[in-house]
Amino acid sequence: MKAALFIAALALVGCGHALPGNAAAHGNLVVDTNGQDPRGDRQQRVAAPLVVLIEDARVRAIDPAHARTQWVLPLAVTGHPVANATLVYFPVRGHRLVAVDRIHGTVRFSIDLPGEALTGLAASERWIAASVVGGRRGARAELVALAAHDGQVRWRHRSDATLGIPAVHGTVVVVPTGGQVAALRLTTGRELARQDVPGGDQLERVVHHRDAWFVGGGAQWVELGQGGRMHTLAGAQAPVFPRVSGIDPGHDDGERLRLWLALAQHAIARDAIMLARRAVVALRLDPDGRPRRARWVHVEEQGELVAMEVLGDRVVLVREDGAIVTLDAATGAVSDRISGGDPVRGALVLGDSGERRDTTPKSTTARADLQRLLVDPDPRLLPAQRLALELLWRDDDPKVRETVVALAEGELRSEPSVAAGALRDHAATLTHAHWGQGTVADADQVLARLRERPRAGRSPDALASAIREAAHTGTPEVIEQLAALLLHPGTRAALLVDIVETLAKLRDPAAVDAVATFVRRYHADQVVAYESNALRAAAELLLDHAATPARDDGGIGAAAGERALTALRAVADDPLCEPVLRAFIAHGLSQMADETTDERSKPERPPLLSSRL
Amino acid sequence: MRRLGIIAGVVVLATALGGSPVQAEGDKSVEAVAARLVALFAEPGPTTAAQLRERVEGGVPPGALLVLLDAYRAAPRADLVDVVQGLGAYRGVEVRARALAAWAALGGTDAVAAIAAAADDGEPLVRKLAVALAAAHPSARADEIVAELLRTDPELAAHLAAESGLLVPEDPQ
Numbered sequence: 001m002k003a004a005l006f007i008a009a010l011a012l013v014g015c016g017h018a019l020p021g022n023a024a025a026h027g028n029l030v031v032d033t034n035g036q037d038p039r040g041d042r043q044q045r046v047a048a049p050l051v052v053l054i055e056d057a058r059v060r061a062i063d064p065a066h067a068r069t070q071w072v073l074p075l076a077v078t079g080h081p082v083a084n085a086t087l088v089y090f091p092v093r094g095h096r097l098v099a100v101d102r103i104h105g106t107v108r109f110s111i112d113l114p115g116e117a118l119t120g121l122a123a124s125e126r127w128i129a130a131s132v133v134g135g136r137r138g139a140r141a142e143l144v145a146l147a148a149h150d151g152q153v154r155w156r157h158r159s160d161a162t163l164g165i166p167a168v169h170g171t172v173v174v175v176p177t178g179g180q181v182a183a184l185r186l187t188t189g190r191e192l193a194r195q196d197v198p199g200g201d202q203l204e205r206v207v208h209h210r211d212a213w214f215v216g217g218g219a220q221w222v223e224l225g226q227g228g229r230m231h232t233l234a235g236a237q238a239p240v241f242p243r244v245s246g247i248d249p250g251h252d253d254g255e256r257l258r259l260w261l262a263l264a265q266h267a268i269a270r271d272a273i274m275l276a277r278r279a280v281v282a283l284r285l286d287p288d289g290r291p292r293r294a295r296w297v298h299v300e301e302q303g304e305l306v307a308m309e310v311l312g313d314r315v316v317l318v319r320e321d322g323a324i325v326t327l328d329a330a331t332g333a334v335s336d337r338i339s340g341g342d343p344v345r346g347a348l349v350l351g352d353s354g355e356r357r358d359t360t361p362k363s364t365t366a367r368a369d370l371q372r373l374l375v376d377p378d379p380r381l382l383p384a385q386r387l388a389l390e391l392l393w394r395d396d397d398p399k400v401r402e403t404v405v406a407l408a409e410g411e412l413r414s415e416p417s418v419a420a421g422a423l424r425d426h427a428a429t430l431t432h433a434h435w436g437q438g439t440v441a442d443a444d445q446v447l448a449r450l451r452e453r454p455r456a457g458r459s460p461d462a463l464a465s466a467i468r469e470a471a472h473t474g475t476p477e478v479i480e481q482l483a484a485l486l487l488h489p490g491t492r493a494a495l496l497v498d499i500v501e502t503l504a505k506l507r508d509p510a511a512v513d514a515v516a517t518f519v520r521r522y523h524a525d526q527v528v529a530y531e532s533n534a535l536r537a538a539a540e541l542l543l544d545h546a547a548t549p550a551r552d553d554g555g556i557g558a559a560a561g562e563r564a565l566t567a568l569r570a571v572a573d574d575p576l577c578e579p580v581l582r583a584f585i586a587h588g589l590s591q592m593a594d595e596t597t598d599e600r601s602k603p604e605r606p607p608l609l610s611s612r613l
Numbered sequence: 614m615r616r617l618g619i620i621a622g623v624v625v626l627a628t629a630l631g632g633s634p635v636q637a638e639g640d641k642s643v644e645a646v647a648a649r650l651v652a653l654f655a656e657p658g659p660t661t662a663a664q665l666r667e668r669v670e671g672g673v674p675p676g677a678l679l680v681l682l683d684a685y686r687a688a689p690r691a692d693l694v695d696v697v698q699g700l701g702a703y704r705g706v707e708v709r710a711r712a713l714a715a716w717a718a719l720g721g722t723d724a725v726a727a728i729a730a731a732a733d734d735g736e737p738l739v740r741k742l743a744v745a746l747a748a749a750h751p752s753a754r755a756d757e758i759v760a761e762l763l764r765t766d767p768e769l770a771a772h773l774a775a776e777s778g779l780l781v782p783e784d785p786q
Binding site: 454455487488489517519520521522524525527528570571574575576577 | 734
């Protein structure tokens with residue numbers, strides 16, 4: 001009786017309050033919200049793992065440890081369910097909320113939700129928070145607090161702005177509202193703190209992770225209380241915080257394209273995992289939030305994936321036929337597979353999301369797996385293939401990056417499909433961007449050092465290291481600078497060799513004109529011919545480019561190859577050419593002519609990289 | 614008189630920098646190429662100018678280039694300034710020095726540009742040439758370039774002071 005009176009009093013205090021879409025920032029959101037629920041955290045950790053499959057008109061709970069069905073209920077789930085250690089809360093048809101016992105599958109309560117449509121749910125051991133569209137007295141949105149054990153509404157706050165998806169920790173709820181986030185005490189409905197979020201016009205949801213609060217939308221997020229710096233995942237092919245635009249769309253097609261981010265406290269996330277229909281790509285990010293290196297790749301041969309959850313050292317995937325695949329988070333190796341049956345639209349994967357112990361990449365086949373992913377003609381894999389291209393282009397090894405160049409030039413995936421065209425376009429765009437694992441700042445630094453011209457009193461050491469580093473990290477402007485250095489009269493002979501070697505590694509057709517000029521200009525100058533082997537190396541590079549027309553009938557590479565061939569022939573025809581160089585070029589041209597004849601006699605010419613993949 | 618003396622000094626300097634021209638066996642020789650270049654240069658007109666450009670860009674032994682540059686310096690042609698400008702970035706010091714001297718022979722802004730290029734060169738002997746060219750083609754800007762060069766290159770300044778006789782070929786009387 002006393003409890004009922006207390007709840008009624010709370011309801012009177014809480015109900016009818018407004019949650020302004022924009023108000024003055026106040027309080028300290030992190031200090032006021034942390035350390036709230038150590039008991040709840042412990043309960044979550046010891047709760048048995050469960051995978052709840054969302055089918056068309058029912059839900060099926062699977063015990064993944066024993067691969068058996070725990071319970072089945074006829075529920076038409078319309079939104080994304082949430083859970084605490086004891087109950088699972090399902091938004092169902094008719095704007096209702098059904099609470100189901102996590103172990104036995106018994107329905108604890110079923111209630112009507114306030115408002116007109118659900119935006120998002122969050123639950124702790126004692127509380128449920130729901131943001132809804134519409135509400136009493138024409139409210140645009142409402143934030144509603146319900147008791148977790150019986151579903152009774154404890155308080156409702158009207159809002160004049162659309163709310164995002166809240167997060168609950170202990171007795172505190174944090175919700176995005178307009179360009180701000182507000183923290184409220186669940187027991188009283190009192191606003192504890194409010195914080196402005198820079199660029200917060202696209203805030204979709206709040207996430208609580210190990211005493212840190214993150215708010216984000218799309219591929220952007222902010223760690224609350226840390227100066228408000230907005231992190232952006234550059235070139236994201238999938239959303240980290242999917243847009244709901246006010247109404248939870250449920251488990252729709254968008255479930256199959258997601259990006260999981262390892263949200264790290266006080267630092268930018270370093271690891272991410274992309275789910276793209278049949279493919280899963282685990283990657284490491286650089287400090288700029290750009291994909292840096294592939295950790296592993298997993299591709300399902302049959303069926304698309306509709307859910308992914310990272311639980312400590314495991315990645316749990318749910319396939320559209322209800323199959324459950326568990327991967328080792330460090331290597332991507334399949335550690336468990338439970339076969340499926342009926343089709344599912346999505347899933348809620350519950351388990352201990354404890355500390356990830358080992359994040360060191362261990363897969364040695366990641367590069368080859370990325371290259372294999374690229375040649376898969378399935379158009380549904382396009383987002384994953386775009387990411388694969390970015391990761392290959394970020395590789396320090398120019399040989400690995402050649403796959404991207406080959407794709408840009410149509411030597412790979414030359415089929416006339418829309419997806420292949422889009423992939424080729426993406427590759428072409430990438431080849432104009434920064435390559436290698438270094439950050440944008442690293443590439444800028446290399447470029448700045450390359451722009452320095454040899455001068456009296458200037459040490460060539462910095463230039464020499466920049467020339468070598470350019471093969472690993474750089475931008476297309478590097479080619480221009482290397483070309484200028486090659487033709488600069490003050491460049492030392494030893495550096496000429498380094499320049500040509502770097503250009504050979506980069507194998508960019510844009511370098512052909514400068515290299516051809518170098519060879520033609522000095523082919524009859526014995527001093528230059530004998531001061532280093534740069535002339536011979538340059539001629540070898542031209543021979544390599546000149547061989548391009550034999551396998552590529554169009555494009556920039558072929559045109560550059562023609563120019564290389566013209567230059568080599570002119571040099572070889574000059575009787576004043578340094579004799580050793582002349583003999584080398586003549587031999588190379590003759591060998592190339594023989595190879596071309598051999599290839600023409602074959603019924604079908606192989607693509608450039610077929611043997612490398 | 615003073616001007617001719619300086620040009621003669623430049624020629625002596627440039628010759629001293631270079632080695633003997635490359636001798637080639639076969640159908641063509643350095644001399645034949647040099648003669649062809651000079652013949653093309655001596656015949657004004659867009660066609661011969663284009664042929665000359667093409668021949669130089671195709672690569673010519675340094676010995677033939679030196680002959681061409683001497684011819685250019687004796688009778689500079691503004692329509693072929695790009696040829697000497699290009700050779701002003703040749704790796705060989707002797708070709709580069711003589712190309713800069715030939716470029717400067719056009720006088721005016723071309724001389725200033727050639728002096729600036731010589732003063733910016735990494736090779737001390739070409740920087741030294743900048744001083745000689747500034748004396749041959751005097752201007753306020755040329756004086757500024759030389760002053761800046763001597764300020765930033767104390768070794769050259771000391772060298773010039775010690776060998777001032779070389780810089781003033783004419784009798785100071």
